[in-house]
Amino acid sequence: MQTVSSYGVEVRKQNIPIRQTLELYRSAVSCLTEIYEQVWEELEEIPDAKRRFNAAEHLVHTTKKNSARFDFDLRFPKMPSYLRRAAIQHALGSVSSYKTRMDLWTKSGEKTGMPKLVYENHAMPVFYRDVMYREGAEGKEEAYLKLYDGHDWKWFCVRLNHTDMEYLRKNWSGKKASAPILEKRHHKYFLRFSYTEEITLTKTPVKEQIICSVDLGINTDAVCTIMRADGTVLGRKFIDHPSEKDRMYRTLGRIRKFQREHGSAQSRGRWAYTKRLNIELGKKIAGAIVRYAEENYADVIVFEYLEMQGKISGKKKQKLHLWRKRDIQKRCEHQAHRKGMRVSRVCAWNTSRLAYDGSGSVSRDLKNHSLCVFQTGKRYNCDLSASYNIGARYFIRELLKPLPATERSLLEAKVPPVKRRTSSVYADLRELHLQMETLKAA
CATH class of the missing domain: 1.10.10 (Arc Repressor Mutant, subunit A)
Incomplete structure (x- = not known):
């Protein structure tokens, strides 16, 4: 691909x-x-x-x-x-x-919402190589652009940001870039280069796969679990950036105070700053997830499927959190594909509500919302339990999918919860693996 x-x-x-x-x-x-x-x-x-x-x-x-x-x-x-x-x-x-x-x-046949043709658009020019764009001397942060000076089209030498050029030399050296497109962001101009790569994704059989199941939480940015098909947990990691979240929540508090005094019409700049903080936080989380998956030789990164349709309801803080979840999944998918890993998604229903040990629904700890109490009285991290369930649902689906109908029905009869994917938990995967081994031995 x-x-x-x-x-x-x-x-x-x-x-x-x-x-x-x-x-x-x-x-x-x-x-x-x-x-x-x-x-x-x-x-x-x-x-x-x-x-x-x-x-x-x-x-x-x-x-x-x-x-x-x-x-x-x-x-x-x-x-x-x-x-x-x-x-x-x-x-x-x-x-x-x-x-x-x-x-x-x-x-x-509608009466309103008639489309309009916009003449004053925001088109950005493409600087084609050799005729509009030329690279500077090797090792220097410069390039040559053909620009209009008010009278004629001439070549101008432009200085490029040193840190940006160092990044390109370190990560994209030897790979051909497409013609750069001029871009304007936050009153600054950029040259955006695109790189196309041919990637071969892993084809490891399901029973030999190692996955990284990820639960994107509220209290913790992300909880990752490295898991095998038999339910063996090889590693766990809590990814959190408290200082970045505190900074963003502090700006949300300032916006709330400003809007009470001056109204919401004048707070666009503050919201734009908050959104940029949210995007930067998403970049850090996505990078940490992919690095952890790569360190543990994961073949697949598994997320919850987020509902993308319809209007997002709730407070702006909740909207920012959902936008960040979407952005993290998108960035992780791109970075994982570049490293040959696949990305999969499972149904999000009841992953946090059901205990991973199969004891039933959980109740949140009133004093510490990141913890939950199982029906057996056991206290456990809610996001970690959810990450176990996410990984288990992936393996349950992939293990049952290629089986013949008769064999699948037999396994579903012995492990009834796997029939309904929204009620499957980690304990069901362990039981399913045990029954599959027994059936294989027989």
Whole structure:
């Protein structure tokens, strides 16, 4: 399989006309969008995407063998051909999307929510290698970009952030990067490079697999359990970043106080800062999970399946927590695939509510919410018990799936809880493994 990774390198502040180039490119995209909306019926009749693109370019660009219908070349003289083609592609996509949404809206018969074609978009230019972008001398934090200085297109030397370049040399040395895309974040400009890798994921049989089951909790950021198919637990780890969470919760308290005094309309900047803290926390947690799984030679990382549909209800603190869970799973999946590990998800129902030893439902400790009390009176960490159940549900599903129907029915009769996946716990996996060994010996 192919994985695509990207990294943004900050362009350090200096006297280069990036802003003028960006404004010109967006003006070109806006002009082309307006042109193609007028002649879309003519372009729509061309089914082949490449031929449609060529026809669209002939409408705006004059050559020895072609006379353009519109004065695009006069309004944007000497525009590099690769940049012009990128703008054409973006404009065609915008108009095509608008027409499709408009047709769907018309067929639905709705009176409100009419789609609009946005001309003033946030398009970002691509700096194609050799014609728009050139690398600087080896070992130096510099590059050359072709930019518009208000009169003509010229090459400018740009300084790149030292730490970003060190990261690329350390982790991506010898791998070819795609053409960088200009990006603007928090009033800073970045060049985003993309790298494509061919990855072979592990094909270890289920009975020989080692998994890392992960419970993303509230009290503890993540609890990881290394487990074998027979239920043997090889390792456990509690991942927590209390100082980062305290910082984020402190900013939430300040926002609450500010909104009581000034209203919510003026707190956007504070919420943006809090979200950035939340994203950084998610990056740290994801990195720690994948490192622990790699250290223990795990073949699969198992998570709970999070409900992604519908509106997220609850307080903003709860929303931030759910957003972080989604972000952690997404980042873990990408990092795990790069290392050849697979990622799987199981049903989240009752993983924390049921005790891992099969004694039934648990009750939370009122004095310490991270602990729970089993029906036998045993006190145990709730997130650790949940991670056992998550790993057990993965193995129960994967062990039963390839079996013939008669053999599966026989095992389900001997271990009834495995029939209903939402009630399966760690103790059921141990019992299932015992019954499978007995059946095999017979």
